Amino acid sequence: MVREIEKEAGIPVVQIATIVPIMLTVGANRIVPGVAIPHPVGDPESGPEGDRKKRRELLQRAFKAMSTEIKEQTIFKD
């Protein structure tokens, strides 16, 4: 889906996902590593405040990835 949206609609996509090697294999271009398979975009084990902080941080990183020019598959670690 990520590749098709980029290819057919021309809209850049950031994928937040836990298992980065799969994203590299399937061809996602902008990759933000997620937390864990049961909760890729949050960290419930760190409590409500820690969870909210993690979610915000991941979203901001995704926005940064979205607005960054890239030439090849790129993992946004921070």
Add this chain to the structure above:
Amino acid sequence: MRLELHNALVKEIQWGEKTSLKDNVLYVNREEAIEVVAADENFADVQLELARPGESVRIIPVKDVVEPRIKLEGGTSFFPGFCAPMEPVGEGVTFVLKGASVITCGPIVAFQEGFIDMSGPASPYNPFSETFNVVIVAEPVADLEKHAYERSLREAGLKLSVYLADQCKGTKADNVEVFDKGSIVEENNKYPDLPKITYFCMSITQGLLHDTFLYGADMKSIVPTLVHPNEILDGAMVSGNCVSACDKNTTFHHVNDPIVLELYKRHGKEINFIGVIPTLESTVLAGKERTTWMNANLARQLGADGVVISEEGYGNPDTDLCMNAKKCEDWGIKTVVISDEAAGVDGSSQGLADATPEMDGFVSAGNVNEMIEVPAMDKIIGFPEAIAYLSGGASDSLREDGSMYVELQSIIGSTNELGFSKLGCEWV
């Protein structure tokens, strides 16, 4: 380490006054057997049913399958950390009711479970259409927390299988299998020229009812370790998995692990089987990196020339599979992997979620998305409406006439990645 399996063959099963094995007929005292599991306060109701090969019977939804076994010498009871005390296994004598199994069944709906047909087109896809089965149908008390229900149902299957074996253990075995292998040093001295082969038994260890146990330890909290193959054959591993039915390793599969049995057969002839490494499939990337490095490093420290790697489940564990293969191959250790494929209903999609060029020795256990039509059965044991919640089923899978049109992945063991199947294909 020497283990004898004393197999008493079960060729028929009936209710009887005394639970016993006579002339290869397993008689089960229904009330007494219900009492063995009904004492659990998490169950509101427990029923037992029998299911025989060839009967028009569907069992749904199936959680686990257990082979009745008990220690006669060299240990107590069976399944250390569950029914047996925490003690090492793999030595002495174990009594087996060969041809019988205990199947646990209960409405853990909205989770991934599967079905068993005792006859018809789905029956060749699962090995338990050929065993004589005692099925536990356990209703939970109202509002029982799902993890507590899973634990109770898991332990019920273990308890009933040990009870059956215990009641029959005085019966003379029909045959005896011997598994005898020394320490790694001893075997290396005996067979210095044979290639050293180990086996990574990848197991689902992902929490949220996706767990496997080693000596009672929840494996997601351990690091990979080395065990003697006899320990696997003698109840060290227990399934706690509510996962896609086609490729989960039930507790029955673990004690009959065909990879262990085949490597054993070749030990001292073609290979030197240096042991089994039960290993994890973590839910975080760092966990996958850590365990696969540790697996590869264990193999390297053991001096392994080759590794057989089996996967459990599909999807994210495909990455663990790739990492295990790549890291071993990079260190010069040859690998072959056994996996199934999720290649779509027409088989044309990419089979695995991940790939790596080093994983070039690949044995496929089949396509989980292949569709199959199964007719209605005269008798349903369990909860037929559960098909809508199974992986590989949908709300319209169950038709009004009782037939079903489902993916192979809803059949227990249909694409088992230990290779526990009689089905295969040939190149033409």
